[in-house]
Amino acid sequence: MTTPVPERGAITPEDFREVLQSCRPVVLRGQVRDWPAVKAGLTSAGAFRDYLLQFDRGLEMEAFFGDRSIQGKYYYGETFSGFNFKREQMRFAAAVDAVIENLGRPESPSVYAGSIPLDSYLPGFTQDNPMPLASGVEPRIWVGHESNVSCHYDAMENIACIAAGRRRFTLYPPELIGKMYIGPIDRTMAGQPVSLAASGPSDPSLYPDFEPYRDSAFVAELEPGDALFLPKLWWHQVEGTEPFNVLINYWWDAFRLGPDAPYTAMLLAMIAISERPPQERAAWRAWFDHYVFRGEGHPLRHLPADEHGLLGPLKPDNYGRLRAYVMHLLRGGQ
Structure with missing residues (x-):
């Protein structure tokens, strides 16, 4: 009904x-x-x-x-x-x-x-x-x-x-x-x-x-x-x-912090993960849950906030730093 x-x-x-x-x-x-x-x-x-x-x-x-x-x-x-x-x-x-x-x-x-x-x-x-x-x-x-x-x-x-x-x-x-x-x-x-x-x-x-x-x-x-x-x-x-x-x-996008859209991230994840072996996909799911979806809280909650580094608040600085690192990796960097 x-x-x-x-x-x-x-x-x-x-x-x-x-x-x-x-x-x-x-x-x-x-x-x-x-x-x-x-x-x-x-x-x-x-x-x-x-x-x-x-x-x-x-x-x-x-x-x-x-x-x-x-x-x-x-x-x-x-x-x-x-x-x-x-x-x-x-x-x-x-x-x-x-x-x-x-x-x-x-x-x-x-x-x-x-x-x-x-x-x-x-x-x-x-x-x-x-x-x-x-x-x-x-x-x-x-x-x-x-x-x-x-x-x-x-x-x-x-x-x-x-x-x-x-x-x-x-x-x-x-x-x-x-x-x-x-x-x-x-x-x-x-x-x-x-x-x-x-x-x-x-x-x-x-x-x-x-x-x-x-x-x-x-x-x-x-x-x-x-x-x-x-x-x-x-x-x-x-x-x-x-x-x-x-x-x-x-x-x-009411919650946008920068130019990157969640849908774009999903498409990139499809390229990188979707056809890997089932056990590896399950492992990556655990990592996404830990770092991205954070069902159990912040991934570095066991450390003082000033020790979170790149995993600290995205604004004002970490969004740009993480994005630069991602672009570096997409261009073939290590």
């Missing part, structure tokens, strides 16, 4: 620090209800278009076009090398017009334009529609008809805000990764690999390990003006449930 995502009302940046530290999804009801964009969307799709395109710079982007028979489910084709939609390069305004013009026309294609950086394409929108919880983060816009974005994860924190229409988020926690039956990581619909099991109808013969968890998802139903905080690595399927839907989202 699905569980509603916990909810709060609109919060301040000070309150948001607690939400961040929890690393758990939270619905923020009415967080952006005062945005001019939200008010325009509540008037009509045409009013939202007119509001939005006053900021338009005329830049080109990529839009998805699919037959209405796919019901907004942009997905793989018959094999993982193809897809059930086509991509078209066009100006942003033309993509928005295509969405508006095809509303209520069952014979017309389904249109979806997503992940468009607002400060680049629509300068001024961010200032008119501020998000103090993610100050300094460039938002992105997603515009389309009814849609069903396959279950995937992001390697950054996310605040997803409903500017028009309604969306349903279906979430699974990161620790279910081994049950999700993940598709190719280098042939994807829009960048991130997807869960094949959670993205389609129930099929115990194909995805038996996922079936016990299918109905234990967390679900958030969002209306105009609502927002969802989604921590990194949470699996999420996103459905646009109205004929016209607009989402504004903010991606950033």
Whole structure:
């Protein structure tokens, strides 16, 4: 049985620090209800278009076009090398017009334009529609008809805000990764690999390990003006449930100390460790647990803090020192 995502009302940046530290999804009801964009969307799709395109710079982007028979489910084709939609390069305004013009026309294609950086394409929108919880983060816009974005994860924190229409988020926690039956990581619909099991109808013969968890998802139903905080690595399927839907989202790494991302470190570990003998992999797992995940505390907790050297606090100096040492090793140093 699905569980509603916990909810709060609109919060301040000070309150948001607690939400961040929890690393758990939270619905923020009415967080952006005062945005001019939200008010325009509540008037009509045409009013939202007119509001939005006053900021338009005329830049080109990529839009998805699919037959209405796919019901907004942009997905793989018959094999993982193809897809059930086509991509078209066009100006942003033309993509928005295509969405508006095809509303209520069952014979017309389904249109979806997503992940468009607002400060680049629509300068001024961010200032008119501020998000103090993610100050300094460039938002992105997603515009389309009814849609069903396959279950995937992001390697950054996310605040997803409903500017028009309604969306349903279906979430699974990161620790279910081994049950999700993940598709190719280098042939994807829009960048991130997807869960094949959670993205389609129930099929115990194909995805038996996922079936016990299918109905234990967390679900958030969002209306105009609502927002969802989604921590990194949470699996999420996103459905646009109205004929016209607009989402504004903010991606950033809330705990970043420097330029290096955990996902990059994982890929490097895959190269270095994943095909070694099982016993050696088990040994390296113990070392990662000790030095990286630190379930038993700091690895040098038996020494005075001023004797921790490179394993002392990463800031202000050890991050740079460790990074320089890693780069030296990657270049073949000893």
